Amino acid sequence: MSGAAPEPMYVQTRSGRMHVVTSGADIDGPCLVLLHQTPRSWDEFRDVAGLIDGYRIVIPDLPGYGASEAPAENTIEATATAVLDLLDTLRVPCAHLVGHHFGGLVAYQMAAEAPDRVLSLVLSSTPFIDAxxxxxxxGAAPFNAIPARADGDHLAALWRRRAEYLTQSAPDVQARYIRDVLSHSDPDRGTAAVSAYRSEDRLGRYPGPVLCMASARDKRAFPRHGQIMAAFPQAREHVLGDGDISSPETCPAEFARAILDFHAQVVLR
Structure with a gap:
């Protein structure tokens, strides 16, 4: 991770205690914040972070995920505020943001709430939640939760369901996902927060550089990837041909390269 060993730690913020993994605190370069999807943890970006040098990297467990405290309010807005509070505690005035799925909406909200603190925005498989x-x-069926069964078959069912959304066999990726699902009493709480969000209310609030990253084999997000592009007239687009619902883990090299190329081409560092 940025040529340095990752440092896990707990940070007490105005929004509660958060677990965060950082690297490159001594690097004289910009801060890069990586925001995971639900119901994952910082671990989703472990491989991507290891391919990126020259940044101070901050990867939080978002509130209610991994080892971070659950917030009183289950909303995208509260999650975005918590990440801004984390950056305040870490004395990071501004940063590049990268968010995947749920994390993309959190980054979207952060950019709308505090555009002066966002150097650039990378939105990966990020939905546009309008009416x-x-x-x-x-009323959509739960996506991550499967009722427990005495014979343990719910674990196999969860494994098979996730496999439907991956482009290739990836046992390690599936195992990491299932670990995070099983650590939650309500692994679909993030889905509820996404479903209640109002993306249209934040249109036009962020004028800075935007990259919309779409994963061609992400069956949940790719069919609607044009909507998030339309929200940012200044946005560039990059399509991960082999990308799927877990692109930061299944194609981390291409994911990292897309971020670095975007920064090199359009972002003043």
Missing amino acids: EERERRR
Whole structure:
């Protein structure tokens, strides 16, 4: 990770105690914040971070995930505020943001709430939640939770379901996902927060550089990737041809390269 060993730690913020993994604190370069999807943890970006040099890297367990305390309010807004509070505690005035799925919406909200603190925005498989999308998601079946069964078959069912969304056999990726699912009493709480968000209310608030990263084999996100592009007239797009629901883990080299190329081409560092 940035040529230095990752440093896990707990940080007490105004939004509660958060677990965060950092590297490169002594690097004289910009800060890069990586925000995971639900119900994952910082571990989702472990491989990507190891391929990126020259940054101070900050990867939090978002509130209610991994080893971070659950927030009183289960909303995208509260999560974004918590990450800004974390950056305040770490004395990071501004940063490049990268968010995947749920983490992308958190980054979207951070950019709308505090645009002066966001150097650039990379939104990977990030949904645009407008009235039509909120209605489509209303009453949708749980995506991550499967009721426990005495014979343990729910674990096999969860394994098979996740495999449907991956481009290739990836036992290690599936195992890491299932570990995080099993650590939650409600692994779909993040889905509820996403479904209640109002992306349209934040249009036009962030004028800075944006990269919309789409994963061609992400069955949940790719069919609607044009909507997030339309939200940012200044945005560039990069399509990960082999990308899927877990692109930071299944194609980390291409994911990291897309970030670095974007920064090299359009971001003033």
